[in-house]
Amino acid sequence: QKEVEQDxxxxxxxxxxxxxxxxxxxxxxxxYFMWYRQYSRKGPELLMYTYSSGNKEDGRFTAQVDKSSxxxxxxxxxxxxxxxxxxxxxxxxxxxxxxxxTFGKGTMLLVSP
Amino acid sequence: xxxxxxxxxxxVTETGTPVTLRCHQTENHRYMYWYRQDxxxxxxxxxxxxxxxxxxxxxxxDGYSVSRSKTEDFLLTLESATSSQTSVYFCAIxxxxxxxELFFGEGSRLTVL
Numbered sequence: 001q002k003e004v005e006q007d008x009x010x011x012x013x014x015x016x017x018x019x020x021x022x023x024x025x026x027x028x029x030x031x032y033f034m035w036y037r038q039y040s041r042k043g044p045e046l047l048m049y050t051y052s053s054g055n056k057e058d059g060r061f062t063a064q065v066d067k068s069s070x071x072x073x074x075x076x077x078x079x080x081x082x083x084x085x086x087x088x089x090x091x092x093x094x095x096x097x098x099x100x101x102t103f104g105k106g107t108m109l110l111v112s113p
Numbered sequence: 114x115x116x117x118x119x120x121x122x123x124x125v126t127e128t129g130t131p132v133t134l135r136c137h138q139t140e141n142h143r144y145m146y147w148y149r150q151d152x153x154x155x156x157x158x159x160x161x162x163x164x165x166x167x168x169x170x171x172x173x174x175d176g177y178s179v180s181r182s183k184t185e186d187f188l189l190t191l192e193s194a195t196s197s198q199t200s201v202y203f204c205a206i207x208x209x210x211x212x213x214e215l216f217f218g219e220g221s222r223l224t225v226l
Contacts, residue, residue, distance in 0.1 A: 043203050043217030088156070101215065105155035
């Protein structure tokens with residue numbers, strides 16, 4: 001079993017739709033959870049960051065962590081064509097040293113006008 | 114944007130030749146990382162650095178070496194490039210360990226013929 005599982009997509013939605021992106025993981029030591037957005041031929045950029053369980057909201061984006069189910073989600077409300085990108089989940093454990101991030105393989109999102 | 118510059122951005126080389134990729138940062142961050150990104154594999158850590166002259170291996174370090182003689186520069190060297198090293202290479206930096214808030218460069222696309 002991979003440490004982090006993420007559906008590669010592509011996920012195609014019309015503009016204005018609510019998007020749900022998800023990752024599951026197996027390592028119960030993970031405590032830091034991140035979502036990165038990567039546009040085509042660009043480097044990943046940090047979108048959302050959460051520690052432990054709960055929700056975090058930033059504009060149209062909501063990150064949700066359910067540690068009991070080992071499941072994290074990213075919700076995008078009122079999706080826009082500019083949201084078309086690959087979304088990578090990433091996670092790390094506390095006190096795990098310098099090389100800590102485990103990435104999902106990314107979900108490609110396509111938002112059509 | 115985080116001050117990270119990767120060079121070269123694109124390179125085509127032949128099997129058996131040495132290749133050096135450079136990552137330069139203007140943020141004075143302590144931690145620097147080299148990742149490769151391949152379809153079906155996502156982002157994988159090659160090497161990382163936690164200070165000048167302090168480096169360590171990641172999960173896919175075979176065939177790669179690194180050096181960090183100054184805070185701002187982190188070099189990745191392929192001693193004898195192979196076709197399996199055709200990939201997109203990303204440098205990342207962070208001021209803090211463990212939390213996983215990485216800032217990525219734009220990437221270096223390497224093709225080994």
